[in-house]
Amino acid sequence: MEKIKRQSGDVRRMQIKSAVKKILFYEGMQKLTTKNIALEVGISEGTVFKHYTSKKAILDDILNDVTMELVEPLQYIGHSTEPPLKRLEKHICFHLDYLTKNKGITILLFTEASYQNDTALKKMLDKIYQSMEQSFGNIIRDGIAEGIWDEKVSIEDLSSLYMGIPLAMNIELLLHQGDIRGLNFCKNMLDLLKRILRK
Numbered sequence: 001m002e003k004i005k006r007q008s009g010d011v012r013r014m015q016i017k018s019a020v021k022k023i024l025f026y027e028g029m030q031k032l033t034t035k036n037i038a039l040e041v042g043i044s045e046g047t048v049f050k051h052y053t054s055k056k057a058i059l060d061d062i063l064n065d066v067t068m069e070l071v072e073p074l075q076y077i078g079h080s081t082e083p084p085l086k087r088l089e090k091h092i093c094f095h096l097d098y099l100t101k102n103k104g105i106t107i108l109l110f111t112e113a114s115y116q117n118d119t120a121l122k123k124m125l126d127k128i129y130q131s132m133e134q135s136f137g138n139i140i141r142d143g144i145a146e147g148i149w150d151e152k153v154s155i156e157d158l159s160s161l162y163m164g165i166p167l168a169m170n171i172e173l174l175l176h177q178g179d180i181r182g183l184n185f186c187k188n189m190l191d192l193l194k195r196i197l198r199k
Helices: 009-026 034-041 045-051 055-078 084-101 105-116 119-145 155-175 185-197
Strands: none
Touching (some): 009 105, 084 105, 084 119
16 A cells, blocks of 8 residues: 555544545445545544544534534625625525535435434534524525515425425435536526515
8 A cells, every 4th residue: 555645633634524525425324434434535544543533523523614614604694784685696505515515514414413313413413404594594584574575485484495405406416426517506596496585
């Protein structure tokens, strides 16, 4: 085996997290073992444990990244003073762009809690889910209040529908070997939501 260059702790942790996301996306939860993570990065299993005490510690670190890199920016978009339609477009496109660049996150967010049956993990995932749903709902609420969208639309139901979009995109990603550039997914989802909201 070719000798792997020594990397800084931060770089190695990024490589480990990238490997986890790749395994989740292409092979699924059942293949997510520390042995497979080590093989994907090209390091020993011991090196994985040098940086993380357990597989759960890696997943927790990824979820912390999701909070900082996805949830917090979506909250900012959801509560900004820009017009609701502009915020809606930014919210959807930022969300889907992040998930496209971080393949495997959707699987982690929607299946890991039930797979692990871990109460703390479920609580963290629920917090992430609720925060994204609320930031989206805030945009819809503002648009209805401004009279640009149909007040008969259920914000709760539409928010639930919105939270299912990443699952649909994940299927498209899998069917297209991880590449959906030609599918205009963000534009199509935005057009769909605009039709639902139209007065």
